[in-house]
Each structure stands twice: as structure tokens, then as C-alpha cells.
Amino acid sequence: MLRPSQAVLDGVGVLARLGLAAVWLISGALKISEPGQTYIAVQAYDVLPHVLVGPVATMLPLLELLLGLFLLAGLWTRQVAGASLLLLLVLIAGIAQSWARGLSIDCGCFGGGGQVAPGQTEYPQEILRDSGFLLLAVWLLVRPSSWFSVDRWLGRGRGNSAAPAPDYSEVPEGN
């Protein structure tokens, strides 16, 4: 079987990392630029008790921006990918519950958000899009190593940030 080389996998890693970084940085920046709108968007999900809407609307854009920064730098990629995965699951769950309950809201994923007219909802598209981002996070969780990363500069192993990859170079072929 043809196995992709480490270089190819590292290349995919870079794309996944920078792609997910862009997602978080853009969505975080759009949210933080309109704090009022973000508050409305969080409130529209109608999940959180009133006292938590404000703190969540404040922390969500900051969390997204930080995840984006860490991914951009490639620092603690596996942990940050894990956190990204959890956050995406929470966001998808939020959209799904709105859909299931028949609320008419925009997810506010990239700014905006809040109530929309019934029929202007885009739940399937929103969930599909977030699932795409989820795949990027899963890739980085499984194989966080990539080029141009602080992790690499710190000398973390290739292919796995936790332990150096085993060296099979001396194992004869056909073993």
C-alpha cells in the first residue's frame, strides 16, 4: 500500500492548522467587533440562564481569538485542537437544539446572529460548515505535527507532539 510521506502529512497539517486558525480568528474578530450583537446572538439560542448570557457572550470571542492565535503559532497544537473540537461540538449542539425546537435564529457563527424571520434559517448549512471545521480539528488532534510551528521549533517529535516517532529506518523491509 502507498503510504503518504511524512512531508505530505506535515503539509496537510499546516493547511489544517492555518485553516482552523483562520476560522477562529475571523469568527472571534467579527464577534468582538460587535459585542451587542454577540450578546443578542447568544441570547437567541435560548439555552443559557439570563445571568450567564453576558459572561458567555464576552468570553466566547476571546476564547475563539486565543484558539486562533495558538493554532497560528502552532503551539500546543494537540491540546488546542482538542479544545477546538469541544467548542465546535458545543456550537453545533447549540445550532441543533435551535433547529429541533423550531427557533428561528441565525447561528451568529461569524458575527450577526439573533432572531431571523422563520424560513430564513440555515441550520443544515451551518451545521455542515461547522462539521467541516470539526474535521480540521480532528486531524490536528490525531496528528498535530506540521511545518512552521512553535511545537516543531521546541523539538517535539514529528508526527506526535507527545513522544518522538519511532524510528523504523533500521527495520528491514518485509518484516
Added chain:
Amino acid sequence: MGGAERTARKRRQQTQAARAVSQARGASADRKRVIVTVVAVVVVAVAVIGGVIWINASKNSTEGQAITTGTNSAPATPPVAGVVEKRDGAVVLTGKPDAKKSIDVYADFLCPICGEFQKAYGPQIEQAVNSGQLLVRYHMVPLLNKSSDPPGYSLDSANASLAAADSGKFTAYHDALFKNQPEEGGRGYDKGQLVKLGQDLGITDPKFAEAVNGGTYNQAINDAYQQTLKDPNLEQTFPNGKKGFGTPSIVVGGKVVNWQQPGWLQQALAG
């Protein structure tokens, strides 16, 4: 010195050298890791503290601000002679009693599109009112009462504008609130600021502050709003075909008109 001994010494030296190298490398990797960790912690701390301060400042930008008087285009003008402002429950009627035409305006002081409507057509509507052509019934709609943080600005502002109507200052009050419209999701204005605006507009009756602070008309506003939601004449069809009530709604001759279509006001005045 035998060959075996020499080999053993060489091996020992090599081992020592290798250990020294790996120690040096480890020390440098440790230092890198410490630097990176410190930088990361500082970045997180700065981002969180700075972000929270920025977001709160942005959402509370109305705090301590006086609501300026005056319309979008001109300073507040005293009511034109003959123009009457009359409060009827949660509705304010403005115009000269012998005006031939009338419209109903359903709006929320927090609703951004209502602000756009006021900016686009407020001056023309007031002109038609002042010239005796038009009567306007302003309906206060607390549709977005939950959409300020803290909630309640929609209702507080609606109540205050009704109280201002009792002192004959509704139009000026209404215009000032839209001119200084707070951002949806933000702080809005508190009752103290709403009282201050009335006083700045020349309301001296102490009942005004009492009505603003006590929410005198809240019940009437909420009751009227429930009726509004049930009124089939106020149901409009949105672009996607669904029906419902929305703000702003402008009613001419019992029908909701599309105010985004230019010329609707001329038609209302002519028709």
C-alpha cells in the same frame, strides 16, 4: 597501554561527550519551553483582561452620557401652534385635530430598523403633521425588551415617552431617543438618564420623573402589545412568505404599507 584499554577509554570519553551534548541540548530546549510558556501565559492574560475591558466599555458606552436633545437634522423645535399631542393609553396621537389623513406607527426605541425609518421619514412625517395634513398615532412596542443588557430599555423608554406626552413633549422626546439610539445588546439608557432627557427638554412637572421611575404605563404598553400581536391587520408577509408582526410597522388606511418603497408617504397624504 594495551589496545583494549585504549578502546575502553575512548568509549568512556565518547559517552561523556555525548552526555554533555545531550545535557546542553536539553538545557536549551528547556529554556525555549520556559520562554514559550511565559509568552503564552502573558498573551492569554493580556487578551482576556484587555478583551473583557474593551467589550464592557463598548456595551456600556451609554453610561454617564446625557441623551442630547434635537432631531436628526435640527435642534428640538417647540410644537407648532395647533399641533396637539394626546396620550391615549399606550398610544400617542400627534397632529392638528382637523388633519384629513392619518397613519399609525408601531416602533420600538431599541429597534435598529425603527431608527432607520425615523431617520429616513421622521422629518417628512413631522412636516406633514405641522402643516396640518397628517395625524400620527405612535404605538410603543416593547418588542425588544430582552435585547438590551441589562434588559428593559424598550419598556422603560416607551413608558418614559408616554410620560413625556403628558407634558406635551412627546415628539421632541421621541426624536431625541431615536437620534441617540443605543446599540441592541448594549446597556441602553437607565431611568435616571430618561428623566434627565425630559428635564432637558423643559419638562418641569415632578409627575414625569415619578412616572418614569415607577413604570406608570408599563402595564398599558404590555397589554397593547399583546393586542398588537393578535391583530390580523398588522400581520405582514415577510420576503420568505412567512407571516407575523414586526417593527417598524406603518399602517395607512388599515393596511401595513411597505415604507421601504419610496413614495408611500406621498400616497398616504394624497390617497
